[in-house]
Amino acid sequence: MTPDQKFARYVRLSLIGFALVFIYYLMADIFLPVTPQARVYHPVVQISPQISGRVTNVLVSNNQPVKSGDVLFYIDPGPYNLADEQAQLALDDAKLQNKRLDTNVKALEAQISAAKAKQHEQKLLKSRGEKLYKQNSISEQKLESIRANYQASKSNVAAYEAQLAEAILARGELGEQNLAMRHAANQLAQAELNLSYTQVRALSDGIVANLQLLDGAYAVAGKPLLAIVAKKADLVADFREKSLLHMKRGSLAKVVFDSRPGEVYDATLETFEAGVSNGQLSANGLLSTTETSNRWVRDAQRQRIHLTLVNNQSLIENMPSGARATVQLLPESAIGQWFGAAQIRFISWLHYIY
Template identity: 45%
Template sequence: MSPEQRFARWVRAAIVMFVILFAYFVVADAYMPVTPQARVLRDVTRVAPEVSGQVIDVTVDNNQHVETGDVLFRIDPEPFRIAVEKAELALEQARRDNAELDASLAEARAGLASARADAEELRRERQRVERLIQGGSISRQRYDEVVAEARAAEAAVDAAEAQVHSLEVQRGENGEDNLRLRQARNALDVARLDLARTEVRAEQPGWVSNLHLAKGDYVTAGSPVLARVGEAVDIVADFREKSLRHVGDEEPAWVALDALPGEVFAAHVVSEDAGVLSGQVIADGSLADIPTTDRWVRDAQRMRIHLAFDEAPATLPPTGARATVQLAPTDHGLSAWFARAQIGLMSWLHHVY
């Protein structure tokens, strides 16, 4: 065989191999898609104090594992203890104010009773003088004096009733449902809650991360000072949208972690995001911004899906760890075998790159 014939044979073989590989990738992209654009995410909580103050103790180290309820750091509690004592004194003062109002109210009611008695006596006196003046038995001056006294007594009754009503409004309800007492108790509860919040505790188990807090630092309520990395794992993978047309929830998948080359972990699809940022239109009053490109073939849009391990690795990967995800969205045994072989090859390639 001449060199030209051998070259032509190699060319034909290369063309055939190219056609086979092209057909394989087209079929694989639809029925067993794979993507290296995947990450392992764990829930990250930014821990911030709920009260402001000076740190007097940091009880954990960076990257230390904590359980729910473990103390992370403490804030100087002395100002908050004083606030609790002040609120307790305010509650006691509210009780004394109520007692004073009760006494004043009793006195006002007694005065009202006296005013009513005087007004009733003068009302009867007025009725008598009205009969006498008709018979001419008393003078007009005496009649006018009695009428004026009766009217003054009625006014005194109105004033006494107004005073009683004012004191009743100030006193409010009796017992522990009194407004003044409820306000004082509420202030006391807030002060005690703030005192309890001087010990910042872990709300969930996880690992302390990015800790740069030391004794003597001043922390502000609501400002994060460390992060807690949780134990819940979420695998996010970005696929070309056309590769997901056969994918549904609970579809089987395999995950190869860059940190564990040569190992493949079984997983399944949990959900698919409803959209991406480029699909969000913000009503900001501006006209549409239409992107332009001079490329003949545009980049494919990628959509995000979420997966979960069927059985998590013995050592949880750090959040943000890179991964490769292989899907097998069909029940055909041959495609599943090729998908498993494909991700196995990818996992071994992680030894190299």
């Protein structure tokens, strides 16, 4: 065989090999999809104080495990102690004011009783005067004076009754349902709640991360000061849309983690993500923006799936958030699963190199 014939043979073999690899790639992308775009995510809880004040004592350190309810740091309680005492004084004052109003109600009731007695007396004098007037025993002027005194006594009773009604309205309901008492009790409860907020606690189990807080810093209500990485973990993978054509919930998968090269773990497809940020429209009052691309073949859209490790879920719970992985989805056929297992096993070996 001449050198030219050998060269032509090598070219043909290379072209055949390239064609076979290309065909395998096209078929594998649909029936044996694999992606290196997979990560372990942990929920991160941002810890923000609910009140403002000077930080007096930071009790935790970076990467320290904490339990839900553990105190993370203290805020100066001085101003909130004063607010609590002021609210307690306001409640005591409301109780004292209610006692004054009760005394005023009783005094008005006594005055009404006296005024009604006076009215009864004036009524009797009026009846007697009218009889004496008919007998010409008193003058008309005297009778008018008696009648005027009777009307004055009626008006006096009505005035006291109006004052009593006003006093009862000002007093309000008795007991804890009194409006002034409820206002004062509400202010006291708010002051006590704010005082309890001077102890900033963990809201969930996890690990303190990126702690930069020091004693003496000023905490602003609602502004995050540290983060807690929860133990709960989620394994997600991003695939091209066409790669998920034959996949469904419960499909088998193989996973390789960058931090554990050579180890392959079984997993199942748990859920499909409802959408991605590119598919979200916001009602911002602007006209819609069309997608533009100068490429003849645009980039494929990726969709996210969530996976669960089979009998190894605790493994990813102990991994840091953001740990990278490679995910191989497996078809239902036995031969397809064999090829997929071989493919991910080869990738696991490559992780020893890169």
